[in-house]
Amino acid sequence: MISLHGVAKSFGHNDVLRGVDLEIPKGSSMVIIGGSGTGKSVTLKCVLGLVQPDAGRILVDGQDVTQVKRDAFLARFGMLFQGAALFDSLSVWQNVAFRLLQRSNKLSKTDAKEIAVEKLRRVGLKPDVADRFPAELSGGMQKRVGLARAIAADPEIIFFDEPTTGLDPIMAGVINDLIREIVVELGVTAMTITHDMSSVRAIADHVAMLHHGRIQWTGPISELDHCGDAHVTQFITGSAEGPIEAVR
């Protein structure tokens, strides 16, 4: 389980998170929605330790993330970045197998490549992609490679940061389906941040809406459409009229 208690973070005078309280049950898929600039990515980066919160506590399976051994802690995570964040100087298979070639669980190159090709196949890419470089791939293929990298070391928790941004609707649907399949198949705890409602409906078990640096509403996906929260209703209907200012 991932628990956030009163997590706050400011950048200069900009209070991005103002006390986020959220619980993500083990093995469930939580999707955090919210407008641009509401702190979704910062929340995710706080859990990973990429950003240090100014206040509050973050617990993963009861352990404070500031008290754990970083390498062992991060080894439990997989992450798909918004732009895939593939390393340009490495081939596709080296990107996918990056963690497998690190010291803590270093495999031979042959074994690591074999696993990388298998993971690439799992996300729908052919083995001949393995020796290409990220710059030679389309946006959708890069996202798939990013997904393969996220699952390469069989993590317990996977984070997805805007997984469908920049993709056409069909490719977005393919990525959403893949994420759902992988989350169910691996039984992982997943945390996704997005403002794409098709992703929310495809991926989520639970939804939380972040607004003004706080959780505005959280609940199961089945209650999303009838939650009665004006902010959520405005967000999911994409209306310019409502409590959320259209110009931020």
Added chain:
Amino acid sequence: MILIQNSLGKIGASVLGLLASIGRVTLFTLAALSHVLRAPFYIREFWTALIRIGWLSLPVVGLTALFTGGALALQIYAGGGRFNAEALMPQIVAVGMVRELGPVLVGLMIAARVTSSIAAEIATMKVTEQIDALVTLSTDPMKYLVVPRVLAALLVVPCLVGVGDLIGIAGGWSVATGSLDFNSATYLRNTVTFLEPLDIVSSLVKGCAFGGIAALMGCYFGMNSGRGAQGVGKATETSVVAASVLILAANFVLTGVFFSL
């Protein structure tokens, strides 16, 4: 009165900003050096940096040194002619290239070519979240990106300076023997006998220092780049300016240390 206070305030803020920057660069340098001797070591990254900083800089270093050596020979011949000192040209070219022009010009060319490339590459990695990705993959960016580049520059730039010194002297020799009627054997003998070991040691030490400065500035400004294309551009520009100024300042200090004591 308010105008004076505002002006003093701005000067004070600039001085504090400068001191803070010096502090941050110093801490970054110490952090980088502290990682040099601690595992893990990324050998592949080190070799790649070695090739990119050393081997691929050879053409630009060679051409710069060749033309500078030739021009220096022409200047000394023309200037020395005013007081019948043309014959000292081989010695002056050798000392000028080895003690001063070789290391400084190689350092500046490395700042232009390598610092800019390192800063742009790392800044782009930061902007595209590749550095965050490294961290989530349990890899310390300082060890993976900074240490291999700094170590490679510390080792290979002195070699480039040595090559630059030789090519610069060869440039002077080719001008002297090709168009100024110097005897080749005499020119080379005068060059070799005049140079002292301290000249060569100072040249190589300067190369080591300048290489370290060039790589560290590229890494520091790349890792601390702002967002977007503008952030990458600014990081690249600032890194080259900082590296160039620091190389010239370090050259002054090192020259003082080696030749004024």
